Amino acid sequence: MATRAILWQRLDLPGHEAAQLVETDAGHRLAGTAVFVHDAQPCRLDYVVTCDVRWRTVAARVSGWVGGTGVDVAIAVDPQGRWWLNERECAVVAGCFDVDLNFSPSTNLLPIRRLSLPIGEAADVRAAWLRFPSFALEPFDQTYRRRGPAAYRYESATGFSADLDVDDVGFVLRYGDVWRAEATG
Secondary structure: OOEEEEEEEEOOOOEEEEEEEEEOOOEEEEEEEEEEEEOOEEEEEEEEEEEEOOOOEEEEEEEEEEOOEEEEEEEEEOOOOOEEEOOEEOHHHOOOOOEEEOOOOHHHHHHHHHHOOOOOOEEEEEEEEEOOOOOOEEEEEEEEEEEEOOEEEEEEOOOOEEEEEEOOOOOEEEEOOOEEEEEEO
């Protein structure tokens, strides 16, 4: 795999997102831009998530704006599994492997690739969840169940669940009634 890209349409409110996944010597880089409406305000969020070769998050950055408010968030994970949010340790998510960007379907790819579940198997994941619009980093319990070669069931601690259809890379092509892919390449 060299480089793959995807464009999603948000189905529950106005918005789009484009993302690109690049294989690097050190692992993987997931970068994208989400443009959507939140509380009648336009939003633009650019992000870059860096993972090691085993698909564990090592860094993430989110920048942009929500209405008239600027956003600039830097996340780092040290070799001991400690997470840092804007240079302040965030002990509540220590030991997590995946960042989950609350506003994006892109980061579902991370546990899907990292777990590489056989069909019929499930795994519980505790992700470091970057909440939107507060941009706080919190632990977030999730379950991924692989239902077929390109199908997963996602369930979160909030009670939300969705069927996910994915491509051969792990990009979500359909995320319940919330997102759908418009183009891949």
